[in-house]
Amino acid sequence: MDRNRLHNQVASMRRSLFDQGYLDDQFIQLEELQDDTNPNFVQEVVTLFYNDSTRLIQNIEQALNSRPIDFCKLDDYMHQFKGSSSSIGAKKVTNECTAFREYCNAENAEGCIRSFQQVKQEHAILKRKLEVYLQTVRQASQTA
Amino acid sequence: MGMAIDRDDTQFHVLAVDDSLIDRKLIERLLKTSSFQVTAVDSGSKALEFLGLNNNDADDDEEYEQRDSNTESVSSDEDQDHQDLGLGVNLIITDYCMPGMTGYDLLKKIKKSSSFKDIPVVIMSSENIPSRINRCLEDGAEEFFLKPVQLSDVNKLRPHLMKGRSKDIDSSHKTTSTRLISSGN
Numbered sequence: 001m002d003r004n005r006l007h008n009q010v011a012s013m014r015r016s017l018f019d020q021g022y023l024d025d026q027f028i029q030l031e032e033l034q035d036d037t038n039p040n041f042v043q044e045v046v047t048l049f050y051n052d053s054t055r056l057i058q059n060i061e062q063a064l065n066s067r068p069i070d071f072c073k074l075d076d077y078m079h080q081f082k083g084s085s086s087s088i089g090a091k092k093v094t095n096e097c098t099a100f101r102e103y104c105n106a107e108n109a110e111g112c113i114r115s116f117q118q119v120k121q122e123h124a125i126l127k128r129k130l131e132v133y134l135q136t137v138r139q140a141s142q143t144a
Numbered sequence: 145m146g147m148a149i150d151r152d153d154t155q156f157h158v159l160a161v162d163d164s165l166i167d168r169k170l171i172e173r174l175l176k177t178s179s180f181q182v183t184a185v186d187s188g189s190k191a192l193e194f195l196g197l198n199n200n201d202a203d204d205d206e207e208y209e210q211r212d213s214n215t216e217s218v219s220s221d222e223d224q225d226h227q228d229l230g231l232g233v234n235l236i237i238t239d240y241c242m243p244g245m246t247g248y249d250l251l252k253k254i255k256k257s258s259s260f261k262d263i264p265v266v267i268m269s270s271e272n273i274p275s276r277i278n279r280c281l282e283d284g285a286e287e288f289f290l291k292p293v294q295l296s297d298v299n300k301l302r303p304h305l306m307k308g309r310s311k312d313i314d315s316s317h318k319t320t321s322t323r324l325i326s327s328g329n
Contacts (some may be wrong), residue, residue, distance in 0.1 A: 006162065029230050029295070030170075031171075032295070033173045033174065033177060034302065038173065041173065044169070045166060045169060046164050048169060052164075052165055054270055079241065079270075080164065080208070082270070083164055083167065083270045083291065084164060084167075086168045086291065086292055087164070087166050087167055087170055087291065087292045088166065
């Protein structure tokens, strides 16, 4: 009974992540690359993303705090950030990155700062959701 | 049944170049899932190093110019050393946007090298810029993939590798004696 409930929970959480636009098809690609020889692939990639993006967030904060603002450097960091988030299928995060880059290209400092708050927010929301989701997936797979 | 050759023709070796840790992990998994042997490096200069080309060699192939001016590319001792050093790389897939040496720079260096110019090079980029894509294809890239790269993209690699493989077979006929076994397939 527990097993079924867990599996239903997993399915429902997963559906919701897609329906609410947090994840896109690229995440399915990650799931498809996971198999018996690489049973933790999705978790590994997600972990890599959060380690990498935390570093980038710090760099972007620093760049936004310096005067004058180096928009070239900012765009470079955000290009990397967007690339990574797109690679894991983090749809909302990627969209916020795109918005940021537009402000960056226009050298609109205020716009960048505002937009970056959005990026961080979506980044944090997805992190929480993925943690819970992947933990539930693990629990479901461990329940015989 | 097929032709009897010295080389084990079951696995192709792909050299993947990308400065992004996540994309490296992804491309490695995509390639391994498709039964390729993979070496992943994080820069163009590491790629050249792996092939046994240092940056100077790649810039102007002075050592090789004289030999190549009169002959078509034929396997020589030095070429073979370089291929051995590069551990038989059959295809290079590289990101375009990398700090220092871009994927395009790497492409140009590979194509200038007499040892490696025949290795197919594929470029990946997260940005869909037609002029960039055209330039890469015109300057010798076999394919241009938009990121995130899909399994369907990786499946497009095999024909380019098979083309290279039959070239290897042709050149190995010059140096080794082989019996052609005609097959019904």
